[in-house]
Each structure stands twice: as C-alpha cells, then as structure tokens.
Amino acid sequence: MSYVIEGSTGAWEVVIGLEVHAQVVSQAKLFSGAATAFGAEPNTQVSFVDAAFPGMLPVINRECVAQAVRTGLGLGAHINLVSRFDRKNYFYADLPPGYQISQYQHPIVGAGVIEIELGDGSTKSIGVTRLHLEQDAGKSLHDQHPTKSYIDLNRAGVALMEIVSEPDLRSPEEAGAYLRKLRTILRYLGTCDGNMEEGSMRADVNVSVRRHGEPFRTRCEVKNVNSVRFVMQAIEVEARRQVEIWEAGGAVDQETRLFDAARGITRSMRSKEEAHDYRYFPDPDLLPLVLDEAWVATLKAALPELPDAKRRRFMDEYGLPFYDSAVLVAEQATADFYETIARGRDAKLAANWVMGDLFAALNRTGRTIETSPVSAAALGALLDLMADNTINGRIAKEVFEAMVDTGEAPGAIVERKGLRQVTDTAAIDEAVTAVLAANPEKLAEYRSGKEKLFGFFVGQVMKAMAGKGNPALVNAALKRQLG
Amino acid sequence: MSLDPATVRRIARLARIHLDEAEVPRLQDELNSILGWIEQLNELDVADIAPLTGPAQMALKMREDRVTDGGIRDAILANAPDRAGEFFVVPKVVE
Numbered sequence: 001m002s003y004v005i006e007g008s009t010g011a012w013e014v015v016i017g018l019e020v021h022a023q024v025v026s027q028a029k030l031f032s033g034a035a036t037a038f039g040a041e042p043n044t045q046v047s048f049v050d051a052a053f054p055g056m057l058p059v060i061n062r063e064c065v066a067q068a069v070r071t072g073l074g075l076g077a078h079i080n081l082v083s084r085f086d087r088k089n090y091f092y093a094d095l096p097p098g099y100q101i102s103q104y105q106h107p108i109v110g111a112g113v114i115e116i117e118l119g120d121g122s123t124k125s126i127g128v129t130r131l132h133l134e135q136d137a138g139k140s141l142h143d144q145h146p147t148k149s150y151i152d153l154n155r156a157g158v159a160l161m162e163i164v165s166e167p168d169l170r171s172p173e174e175a176g177a178y179l180r181k182l183r184t185i186l187r188y189l190g191t192c193d194g195n196m197e198e199g200s201m202r203a204d205v206n207v208s209v210r211r212h213g214e215p216f217r218t219r220c221e222v223k224n225v226n227s228v229r230f231v232m233q234a235i236e237v238e239a240r241r242q243v244e245i246w247e248a249g250g251a252v253d254q255e256t257r258l259f260d261a262a263r264g265i266t267r268s269m270r271s272k273e274e275a276h277d278y279r280y281f282p283d284p285d286l287l288p289l290v291l292d293e294a295w296v297a298t299l300k301a302a303l304p305e306l307p308d309a310k311r312r313r314f315m316d317e318y319g320l321p322f323y324d325s326a327v328l329v330a331e332q333a334t335a336d337f338y339e340t341i342a343r344g345r346d347a348k349l350a351a352n353w354v355m356g357d358l359f360a361a362l363n364r365t366g367r368t369i370e371t372s373p374v375s376a377a378a379l380g381a382l383l384d385l386m387a388d389n390t391i392n393g394r395i396a397k398e399v400f401e402a403m404v405d406t407g408e409a410p411g412a413i414v415e416r417k418g419l420r421q422v423t424d425t426a427a428i429d430e431a432v433t434a435v436l437a438a439n440p441e442k443l444a445e446y447r448s449g450k451e452k453l454f455g456f457f458v459g460q461v462m463k464a465m466a467g468k469g470n471p472a473l474v475n476a477a478l479k480r481q482l483g
Numbered sequence: 484m485s486l487d488p489a490t491v492r493r494i495a496r497l498a499r500i501h502l503d504e505a506e507v508p509r510l511q512d513e514l515n516s517i518l519g520w521i522e523q524l525n526e527l528d529v530a531d532i533a534p535l536t537g538p539a540q541m542a543l544k545m546r547e548d549r550v551t552d553g554g555i556r557d558a559i560l561a562n563a564p565d566r567a568g569e570f571f572v573v574p575k576v577v578e
Contacts, residue, residue, distance in 0.1 A: 026548050027548045027549060027550050028546075028548050028549060028550050028551070028552075032552055033546070033549065033550060033551030033552035033553070034550065034552045034553035035550040035553050041556075041569060042556075042569040042570055043556045043559055043560060043569055043570065043571070044553060044554055044556050044569075045553045045554075046553060046555070046556070046559045047552035047553055047555075048552075048558075048559070049552075051559050059544065059545075059546045060543055060544075060545050060546065061545070061546055061547075061548050062545035062546060062547060062548060063547075063548030064548070065545065089497075091499055092576070093571075093573040093576050140576065141570070142575060142576075142577050144567075144570075145567070145572070145575075146575075147574070147575050148565075148567075148572050148573065148574065148575055149572070149573050149574070149575050149576050149577070150567060150570035150571070150572055151570055151571035151572070151573060152569075152570060152571075153559070153571070277497060279497065286543060287541060287542055287543040287544075288542060288543065289542070289543045290542035290543065
C-alpha cells in the first residue's frame with residue numbers, strides 16, 4: 001500500500017531524502033585534542049583550534065577517520081582512498097572560524113545502501129549517496145538573557161558523519177524505518193551512540209511532492225529535526241503545505257525551513273537569496289586524506305556481525321520468523337541476551353519469553369536490557385525448569401514475576417514457594433475424582449455431548465492443585481476418568 | 484570574467500563587510516584586476532594533470548585519539564568581547 005496525500009485535485013506522492021548528522025564516537029575532537037564527552041561544564045572542552053585562535057592548525061584524529069570508514073563498510077559503501085576537506089563558509093556566533101571544515105566534492109565514503117523493514121513485513125533498499133566527515137558547531141543558548149545569546153563551544157569541532165540518502169523514501173513510515181535502521185547499524189558498529197535526545201543524531205529532511213510518474217518537483221529542506229517522531233510529523237505537514245501551494249496554482253520555492261513541533265508547522269528559515277551560498281573551497285590547512293588499502297581491510301575484518309546478517313542467521317539458526325528476528329536484532333544487547341538463552345534450548349520459546357514477558361517487565365520497571373532485573377542466565381534457568389518438567393508454563397509466569405521483584409534465582413523461588421510441578425499420577429487422579437464429584441451437573445452435560453466442557457474441568461483440576469499439576473498428566477487423567 | 488556592481492555588493496554582504504555605495508566602483512575595479520591576473524592561469528593546458536590540493540606531495544598526517552587539550556576556559560574566554568560567567572556572550576541571534 002503506497003502512501004499518498006489526497007489533495008482536492010487528486011493524489012500526490014511524497015518524495016523524501018534524509019541527511020543525517022551522526023556524532024562520531026571518539027575521545028577527542030576531529031581536528032583538536034579537546035574532549036568530546038557530553039554534559040561537561042561550558043567551554044571546558046575547548047582548545048585554541050576549536051575557538052579559532054589565530055595561527056592554530058587542525059590535525060586530524062585517526063580514530064574519527066576509522067569510524068567513518070567502518071560506517072561506510074557497514075553500509076556496504078565504496079570507500080574513497082583519497083578524499084579532501086573543504087571550507088564551508090558562513091557566519092554564525094557558534095562557529096568561531098567563520099567556516100566549517102567539511103568534505104564537499106570528495107567525500108571519504110561513496111554510494112551504499114540501507115535495507116529498511118516496513119510494518120507489513122516487506123523490505124526496501126534505500127540508496128545512500130555518500131558519507132562525509134565534518135565538524136560540529138558550538139551551542140547557542142538563547143533563553144539566558146533578553147537581548148543576548150550565550151555560546152558554549154564544547155561541541156565545536158566534534159566529528160560528525162553526514163550521511164546522505166538518495167530521494168528513495170516515499171512515506172513518513174519509510175523515513176522512520178530508515179532512521180531507526182541507520183541508528184541500529186551505527187550502534188552495532190560503535191561509530192555513533194544514536195542518542196537523539198543528546199543530539200548525537202539529527203536529521204535534515206528534504207521533501208517534495210509530485211503526481212505519480214512525474215519527474216521530481218522543487219524540494220524544501222527541513223533543518224535539524226531531532227527525533228524519529230518529529231521527522232515523520234515534519235514530512236507530513238511539509239508535504240501537505242506543498243500540495244496546497246501546487247493545488248492553488250502556485251509554485252513551491254526551494255528553501256530551508258524549520259519544523260515547529262509545538263505548532264505542528266514548518267516555517268521559512270533563511271532568505272532564499274543567500275541560502276546555500278557557502279563558497280566552498282579546499283581547506284589550505286589540510287592535505288588530502290589518503291587511506292592505506294591494507295588499513296581499510298584491517299578495519300573491515302574487525303567489523304562486528306551487522307543487523308541484517310544477524311537477522312538472517314537468527315532465522316536460519318533458530319528458526320525464528322522474520323518479525324521476531326528483526327525485533328531481537330534491533331539492539332545488539334537484546335540480540336546477545338536472546339542468544340545466551342536460546343543456545344541449547346527451545347529457541348522459539350526463548351524468543352517468546354524475551355519479546356513477551358521480559359519486554360513487558362522492562363517496560364513496567366523502566367529498565368533497559370542492559371539493566372534488566374532478570375539476567376539472561378536466570379531466564380535460561382527458568383526455561384530449563386520448564387524443560388525438565390520441574391514447573392509448568394503457568395507456574396513459570398509466576399516464578400518470573402518473583403524473579404523480577406526479588407532478583408532471586410528461579411530454582412530458589414520454586415523451592416521456597418513450593419511450586420514444583422506435581423507429576424504424581426495418584427495425586428492427579430485424586431484431584432480429578434474430587435473435581436468430577438463436586439460438579440455433577442457439568443459432568444452430565446459433558447457426557448451428553450458438550451465436549452468443550454473439557455477445558456472447564458482442566459481449569460478446575462489445576463485450580464484444585466494450585467496450578468502445579470503437570471498439564472499433560474492432568475489431561476490424560478481427565479480423559480481416562482471421563483472416558 | 485568581470486564582476487558587476489551587484490555582485491560586488493553581494494560579496495561584501497556575504498563577508499559581512501559594510502560598503503558605502505561610493506566604494507563599490509573602486510572595489511569592482513580592484514577585484515576585476517585580481518580576477519584578470521588569476522585568469523592568466525587558464526592559459527595553461529592542464530588536461531592531463533590531476534587536480535592538486537596543496538603543493539606538498541604528501542598525505543595528511545594523523546593524530547591518535549587522545550584527549551590532550553581543553554580545560555583552559557579562562558584562556559579561551561580571555562579575549563571574548565563580552566562574557567557572562569562561563570559563556571561567550573553575543574547579541575541575540577535567533578532564527
């Protein structure tokens with residue numbers, strides 16, 4: 001089902017491309033030795049290079065280059081062994097040099113691809129045009145003073161990867177799936193922490209609309225959207241705005257816009273006249289960045305298993321459906337947690353427990369997989385207690401809740417609460433006899449053909465046994481006595 | 484190539500340089516003569532020569548990823564035209 005916007009004159013297709021700025025995970029900045037850690041006291045992580053003092057020269061950080069290469073390899077992209085840095089010139093108070101060092105004509109990474117997963121279970125390949133390295137700017141605080149802005153340069157000079165997609169996305173859902181998938185890949189690679197709240201990932205969204213089958217129309221760029229939800233909202237409102245303009249007989253102007261989440265609108269940001277006049281030129285302070293092919297190969301050999309490969313392996317090795325595999329590999333920590341449990345056990349049952357009871361418990365307790373109240377080993381031990389018939393599935397749920405609350409081992413909970421499953425056929429027969437004797441009317445109904453009452457009897461017997469009866473044995477005993 | 488007065492004014496605005504209208508013709512002449520001088524380079528045939536970023540035939544030197552700088556807030560802020568506590572202060576800039 002393709003996404004369209006219904007205008008007053010018919011349906012419109014939406015065309016979206018994303019430019020994602022992902023903060024590189026590194027100790028020091030791209031061109032200086034100042035620290036990158038989030039949340040430091042203002043202006044304490046600033047070198048003379050970052051503050052653009054006269055005569056200071058940039059020296060590139062090898063790890064930032066490695067991170068860009070790893071990301072390129074993770075996106076199946078072409079690595080350019082020779083790339084170049086350019087100056088992108090503009091004036092803003094949080095950009096002390098008056099230019100950003102970026103890569104314009106010769107980026108470090110060329111074309112790649114990201115496979116996104118959609119709600120209906122289908123997948124779609126989205127082209128990545130390029131990835132380049134550039135510096136972040138500082139931070140302006142506008143709310144500290146009525147007529148002044150305060151500037152903190154801690155972030156100035158931190159390495160960013162700008163990852164540009166092809167205009168292959170056709171709906172807010174696809175854009176959301178792209179961002180989530182890119183975030184997952186970056187987190188697997190360890191090249192960006194993907195923390196959108198702290199601004200580690202920000203997106204510029206290019207949106208245009210067209211009639212089906214038409215060439216592209218004029219696009220607008222919505223700048224600096226900082227959550228998946230806002231990206232999806234911004235696309236929708238911007239596309240609607242453009243549809244209204246075209247349908248009223250107007251023309252969309254190519255311009256940069258801002259998304260106002262509170263009001264649910266986009267608004268024009270810069271005068272069109274001066275937009276995008278960055279006067280790029282090669283940075284005379286920096287030589288070409290030349291990569292050794294053997295070094296790139298070393299980085300490639302050390303890449304972790306990536307989400308798509310892991311998902312395929314989960315489907316093959318554990319026999320999981322596509323959906324379960326995709327959910328489990330979305331975070332590496334979840335995938336590791338799952339595998340610890342699944343190895344040597346019933347893999348589908350393990351998936352059900354992780355995605356069902358465990359995720360619910362994490363939600364309820366506000367924990368993450370990393371801080372889970374139940375460890376993978378403990379959940380595995382619980383599955384073992386079911387597998388060897390120490391407890392049944394229903395009691396397992398009760399034990400699990402106790403594990404969440406107390407952190408105790410499942411075996412200890414079973415012993416302490418006396419939850420061991422009853423497999424003594426004499427005791428089960430006794431319970432069945434008692435239940436049948438206590439329900440003569442239901443028994444008569446059953447015998448006269450109302451066979452679905454079987455479930456009622458199972459329930460009553462289990463209740464009489466405080467849930468501890470072995471379900472298979474209870475069924476067998478009931479069948480025998482009712483028979 | 485030659486610059487018209489509108490382009491001169493535009494370059495000045497992009498560079499945040501204030502120009503009096505009377506200055507435009509002089510700057511137009513100066514810029515045009517600089518451009519004319521640079522344009523002599525076009526006489527060279529460079530069809531078979533790879534583009535060059537700099538004169539040194541060497542690649543960029545790289546630095547290890549270690550924190551070796553920062554923690555010098557007072558020195559960083561020492562030349563600030565205006566400051567408030569730990570921040571630089573500038574006239575309000577809001578889009």
